[in-house]
Amino acid sequence: MWTFQSGGKRLSTKDLVYLELKNRIIEGFLKPNQSVNEDQLAAELEVSRTPVREAVQRLETEELIIRLPNGRLKVAPISAREVNEIFAVRGLLEGLVAKEAIQKAGDEDIRELGEITVKIVEAAEQDRRSDVVRYGSEFHAFLYRLSGNKTAVKILNQLNDHIARYRRLGPTRNLERSRQAAREHQEMFEAARNRDATLVEELMRRHISNSLAAAIESIGHYLAENNAQED
Amino acid sequence: MWTFQSGGKRLSTKDLVYLELKNRIIEGFLKPNQSVNEDQLAAELEVSRTPVREAVQRLETEELIIRLPNGRLKVAPISAREVNEIFAVRGLLEGLVAKEAIQKAGDEDIRELGEITVKIVEAAEQDRRSDVVRYGSEFHAFLYRLSGNKTAVKILNQLNDHIARYRRLGPTRNLERSRQAAREHQEMFEAARNRDATLVEELMRRHISNSLAAAIESIGHYLAENNAQED
DNA sequence: AATTGTATATTTGTATACATTTATTTCGCT
DNA sequence: AGCGAAATAAATGTATACAAATATACAATT
Numbered sequence: 171m172w173t174f175q176s177g178g179k180r181l182s183t184k185d186l187v188y189l190e191l192k193n194r195i196i197e198g199f200l201k202p203n204q205s206v207n208e209d210q211l212a213a214e215l216e217v218s219r220t221p222v223r224e225a226v227q228r229l230e231t232e233e234l235i236i237r238l239p240n241g242r243l244k245v246a247p248i249s250a251r252e253v254n255e256i257f258a259v260r261g262l263l264e265g266l267v268a269k270e271a272i273q274k275a276g277d278e279d280i281r282e283l284g285e286i287t288v289k290i291v292e293a294a295e296q297d298r299r300s301d302v303v304r305y306g307s308e309f310h311a312f313l314y315r316l317s318g319n320k321t322a323v324k325i326l327n328q329l330n331d332h333i334a335r336y337r338r339l340g341p342t343r344n345l346e347r348s349r350q351a352a353r354e355h356q357e358m359f360e361a362a363r364n365r366d367a368t369l370v371e372e373l374m375r376r377h378i379s380n381s382l383a384a385a386i387e388s389i390g391h392y393l394a395e396n397n398a399q400e401d
Numbered sequence: 402m403w404t405f406q407s408g409g410k411r412l413s414t415k416d417l418v419y420l421e422l423k424n425r426i427i428e429g430f431l432k433p434n435q436s437v438n439e440d441q442l443a444a445e446l447e448v449s450r451t452p453v454r455e456a457v458q459r460l461e462t463e464e465l466i467i468r469l470p471n472g473r474l475k476v477a478p479i480s481a482r483e484v485n486e487i488f489a490v491r492g493l494l495e496g497l498v499a500k501e502a503i504q505k506a507g508d509e510d511i512r513e514l515g516e517i518t519v520k521i522v523e524a525a526e527q528d529r530r531s532d533v534v535r536y537g538s539e540f541h542a543f544l545y546r547l548s549g550n551k552t553a554v555k556i557l558n559q560l561n562d563h564i565a566r567y568r569r570l571g572p573t574r575n576l577e578r579s580r581q582a583a584r585e586h587q588e589m590f591e592a593a594r595n596r597d598a599t600l601v602e603e604l605m606r607r608h609i610s611n612s613l614a615a616a617i618e619s620i621g622h623y624l625a626e627n628n629a630q631e632d
Numbered sequence: 633a634a635t636t637g638t639a640t641a642t643t644t645g646t647a648t649a650c651a652t653t654t655a656t657t658t659c660g661c662t
Numbered sequence: 663a664g665c666g667a668a669a670t671a672a673a674t675g676t677a678t679a680c681a682a683a684t685a686t687a688c689a690a691t692t
Contacts, residue, residue: 182645208674218647223674224458231462233555240654241674255552262493321486324464325556413675439644449677454644471684472644 183217188225190215195234195245196335206235206243232328234335248392253336253385260329261378263322264310269371271316272362279316280363286312287359294352302348303337309355333385340388347384354380414448419456421446426465426476427566437466437474463559465566479623484567484616491560492609494553495541500602502547503593510547511594517543518590525583533579534568540586564616571619578615585611 181189191211194200208226212219226243229235236246275283286309293301307330314323337343343351354377361369412420422442425431439457443450457474460466467477506514517540524532538561545554568574574582585608592600 184645207672209672219674220646220648224455224645227455227458228462231459242654243674252552255550258497258550259494259553259556262497263490266489266493319486319489321483321560322490325490329552415675438642440642450644451676451678455675473684474644 182221184221184224187211187215187217187221188228191225191229192234192331195229196331196338198335198338200245202245202247202339204245206245208243232331234331248336248339248389250386250389250393252332253389254382256329256332257378257382257385260326260333261375261382263326263329264313264378265371265375267317267319267322267326268313268358268374269367270319271313272365272367272370274318275316275362275365283309283312283359283362287355290355291352294349297345297348299343299345299348302352303343306351306355309358336385336389339392340385341391343384347381350380351377413452415452415455418442418446418448418452419459422456422460423465423562426460427562427569429566429569431476433476433478433570435476437476439474463562465562479567479570479620481617481620481624483563484620485613487560487563488609488613488616491557491564492606492613494557494560495544495609496602496606498548498550498553498557499544499589499605500598501550502544503596503598503601505549506547506593506596514540514543514590514593518586521586522583525580528576528579530574530576530579533583534574537582537586540589567616567620570623571616572622574615578612581611582608 191200200206206226208219208222211226212222215222226235230237230243234246235243237243286305289305290302290309293299293305314326317323354373358370358373358377361373422431431437437457439450439453442457443453446453457466461468461474465477466474468474517536520536521533521540524530524536545557548554585604589601589604589608592604
């Protein structure tokens with residue numbers, strides 16, 4: 171009935187169902203616009219409807235599942251409009267968090283950030299693109315932690331869930347974008363090392379803005395191939 | 402069993418309980434750190450635990466209710482740290498939304514915005530401070546609608562719920578701040594009329610930043626009077 | 633008096649039964 | 663065949679019963 175997380179945190183059935191469903195949506199096992207049925211999921215996951223309902227309602231507030239006017243549920247559609255909105259908000263908040271992080275960073279923190287940056291650059295040089303993404307996420311997560319800004323970080327994590335889904339829909343990021351992303355992280359690290367928080371903020375905003383283009387392109391491919399409604 | 406909203410939208414018992422509890426928290430009938438009991442609320446509202454649970458869980462994701470490590474619930478404490486975070490995020494998003502709104506605004510929209518601005522200024526001149534707040538909210542909500550940015554607006558509405566609670570905790574806004582706020586809205590309107598979206602964004606950020614000081618002051622009073630833990 | 637252990641009570645978590653709403657099918661009618 | 667109403671099925675909404683975890687009260691022991 172109760173499982174334990176790596177951190178020792180207790181996870182109820184409801185939480186496990188939430189994580190499982192979220193993962194299925196992000197990974198694409200549950201596809202955009204696919205209908206969601208509480209009974210069916212309960213049977214499939216071998217739990218009662220109660221934890222399923224509670225998990226679904228949480229995903230509904232996070233807009234990974236949406237409720238139709240008749241009360242039925244479906245996986246949220248993808249939409250170019252939403253991608254644009256998400257990246258606009260994300261750019262501002264990543265910038266804020268990065269700025270606050272650098273303002274609070276100690277020498278040891280900067281050193282750690284440097285280590286992550288090296289991993290990104292090496293991965294890009296060796297064309298290990300998924301590692302560029304992985305260590306890139308680590309770079310951002312490290313700044314989230316340093317900033318201590320729970321409000322902004324909570325929002326960012328939710329936005330990132332959506333972005334992770336969009337990323338899965340499209341083809342793998344191309345080599346040139348991967349290398350550019352590595353350079354951008356390197357520049358941010360240099361600014362961080364100089365304790366120029368304002369510059370880090372500005373570079374971060376540009377970095378997010380640059381990754382928007384790639385996201386829009388891949389969702390464009392998806393929409394074309396599936397000639398789906400946007401929303 | 403089913404009630405209807407002004408807009409004709411259907412509201413289930415769960416939704417009604419959610420709105421009722423949120424209102425009680427914002428208005429202070431449920432006080433910071435007060436414990437929340439599902440059974441008790443169900444009895445008091447004369448519904449079963451199910452809709453209460455679902456409403457509470459939603460409020461939990463919005464962080465108006467928090468869950469203790471032992472699974473018990475309490476009304477979220479107030480915290481100067483959180484106020485600072487909320488206003489930092491809000492400033493950026495209000496700026497973004499205002500900019501986008503002005504970029505999309507037609508002449509008729511600007512005219513309507515002007516009418517709201519007049520109401521704010523008149524209310525301030527006549528020292529009707531609650532009206533300044535009311536029409537101020539209308540000013541912002543109008544921009545939310547114009548922007549069409551659902552992602553940002555959803556976040557802003559949640560932040561505003563928290564701010565509404567903080568506002569209730571402290572004394573009424575003083576006359577000078579009220580007049581200053583009116584001037585700030587007037588300046589934003591002037592920039593909007595000139596279609597200077599970038600300037601509107603900048604003025605909006607400053608406006609939010611200025612209102613932070615008042616919020617921090619009143620929460621300071623509250624914490625002093627209640628010598629409460631921040632969180 | 634402090635502490636530990638046990639019994640009891642309270643609270644939350646999950647399962648299930650039932651109610652209500654919505655969708656689908658069937659059947660009668662033209 | 664096409665349309666519409668009634669019947670049926672299927673989904674979500676709510677209530678309730680029970681299980682599991684936690685807190686409380688109190689006695690026993692030191």
